[in-house]
Amino acid sequence: MAGGKLTPRQKMINLMYLVFIAMLALNMSKEVLSAFGLMNEKFQSVNAFSKDYNESLYMQLESKAEENKAQFGVPYEKAKQIKPIIENFYKFIESVKTEVTSKFEVEEDGPNKGKLPYEAMDKSTIDEDWFEGDGYSPRGKEIVGAIDKFRADIKAAIGNDVKYKFIMDDLEKRFSTVDVTNGEGIKSKYLDYNFKGFPAIATVAKLTAMQNDVKKTEQDLYNALIGNTNAQAASMKNYKAIVVMDKNAYFQGEQVTGRVVLGRYDESTVPQSVVVNGASTSIENGQAIFKMGAGSVGEKDITGKFTFIEDGKPVPIAIEGKYVVVPKPNQAIVSADKMNLVYRGVDNPISVSIPGISADKVTASAPGMRSAGKPGAYILRPSGTSVTITVTGKLPDGKPVTSSQNFRVKGLPAPTGKIRGEVSAKGPKSSLEISTVTAEMVEFDFPVQVRVKQFNIKVPGSPTVVVSGNKLNSSAISALKKASRGDVVTISEIKAEFIGIDQQPRNISPCTFEVQ
Incomplete structure (x- = not known):
């Protein structure tokens, strides 16, 4: 801004703008730093209340276990596993906060007596301790490892019980340490995105907020173990009347049978597995979604099994159903009334x-x-x-x-007589002399073969000659020699037989040959 080919006066003006902007930023940063400090105080207050409230929940569960061990014995044992995990991780975060604030002294007098100097905590105090190059330092790795261990320990203590799935999903979101994509689409490591370069008071506030998340997770788990979350799940508002037909297609006049049952659609009720007709299916909004081919026409069975985990033990629920596959209408049926x-x-x-x-x-x-x-x-x-x-x-x-x-x-239709493969052929006499007389089933869809046994041949100006077989004999050839150009030779009275069929052809049509 102050460089380039500018006049001394312009350079001075630009420099004054820079100083002015820096002063504005300084004032704004003090306000922001104070806001982080106040936020930290609020979280500390809530955490103190949560500590007492969670302790009362734990004692309530302990009392219930003494009164009814069959119902609350296992939940109380889980609570005893969870409690030290929560306390140890909470204390670990507190020790990290102490590291961050160790370089600052609390106010000794005035309205902020006993508080950290928020406006003086404008620099990061952890960058050299938590980061090394583009990665984490040993301390940074230890912090990320502690978060991952806390998440894993809680999941191990709870197991795969479907009753706690919504809490486990929330745990995954609150304590995820995966890389984060910023607003510019660039990926950053978890600690880099959340702590690197932040003012010390912001880091403290974030750590106190993490302690608040720990206490919230503890509260949710104790409530779930006691059963305080069951009221909403068991509410009749979550139930629907479902008509279950014994099969999904019926014939006219057949009796329709089925049942009406109460079913609950609940997103939190997620089984460990669902199998329908031997294939695993997906879960959407508490419902098992399956797809399969309808198969051939007829009645089909739908079988399978829901598997839930309750109190650490698998609870199977059988799936039974039927459906009927009918032919898909894909064309009109048109019948010729007299063609049956x-x-x-x-x-x-x-x-x-x-x-x-x-x-x-x-x-x-x-x-x-x-x-x-x-x-x-x-x-x-x-x-x-x-x-x-x-x-x-x-x-x-x-x-x-x-x-x-x-x-x-x-009976079979009458064949058509042909000479040289044609009904009306033309050519020289020499072509007719060597041609074959045939009888064919024209426009008939069945593979029927016909063998010619006899025919009559009439040459103009000569008497009719009867020929045995399917070719001209010597008498026919002699008569043919007398034919002139333009004469039409007629072949008629064709007698034949169907090959392999006990039926005699009838009324075989004649054919002609024009001499050229």
């Missing part, structure tokens, strides 16, 4: 299902029907003029349900 038919002499694929019943609990039967190798799939090779398929399924309650469907049985 199957074809005689071929394998007709048939799919069978009953909504709400798994395929493995559904069976179908009909003359000429057999399984296709998987649930719900069948092959039907019917005879006669009609066939009835009967379907039986077992409902989730064990009762059977039966349905039947009638189908018309039709």
Whole structure:
């Protein structure tokens, strides 16, 4: 501010501004230092009250244990483990405060007699003792270790009992020594963030506040051990009426059964573990949240177990439930009223299902029907003029349900005659001489093969020649030689047979060949 190419007058003005700002900062720092001192006094007063109050809670628990050992014996034993942990850590913090204030003398007279000189405690007295380079000194490590040990000792004394979870969560927050991210997003070590460079009176106030947290933790634990926290948890305001159905889907006409129970949604009631259908689940707002695939169609069971810890012992609570999987509607069903038919002499694929019943609990039967190798799939090779398929399924309650469907049985449609693979072919006479006459099932979805046994061939100007087999014989070739360009040769009266099917093709259509 006072450097650069400035006039002497401007440099003097800038220097005066600096002095003025420094004076303002000095006055402000005295007020802040006094405020920290007053804050420290308030915490000390509260800590003195908490000490007496916590002692009365401890004595109350001791008295209850003498009167009713079965109910309060174990809680009192826990209190006896907690008490020395609390006292030792409280005294340790007091010794740290003594180290910080040892370089200052209390006021001997005046309105602040017996108090520390707050306004004189504007410098840090612990930086060289607690810190070393970018890390902690041995003393700094000892302080952090003592906080971590206090937290660990309390948790070990309490265990995993769900009744104290909210206290343990609070303990973790109050006495966490993990790195802290400041407002600029930079991580700092715990002691650096909370104590490094702070005025001595601020350090003292913070340590006294930590003692207050210790006493608050002690108070919460004693209250929980006595049972003073149970009134809110047991309040009827925390309960809800819950309808529990015996299963989650019912068929029309089936009796609906279930129960209505009182259930409590409580965030503090957290089990040690929850398992549903063999998989661990998460806990949200006191409720076990589970996700799983619905599975195949049919009735399914939900089983599992809550495990709570009470008085150091696991308490299991069984989970039992049912649900029913029904087919998901994903398309419209459209039926042609006169198309309920199957074809005689071929394998007709048939799919069978009953909504709400798994395929493995559904069976179908009909003359000429057999399984296709998987649930719900069948092959039907019917005879006669009609066939009835009967379907039986077992409902989730064990009762059977039966349905039947009638189908018309039709013979195979007539094949289409072809020469050289075409209905109307063209080409030179030499091409027709070596071509094969075939009969094909055009636009028919079943794999049916046809073998031609005989056909008639008519060349214009020549008599009709009857040919055995599926190729032109010598008589047909002789007649063909008389044909001229543009003549149309007709192949008709085709006789054939279905390969592997006991049924004769009928009315095979003719085909033609134009000579070019």
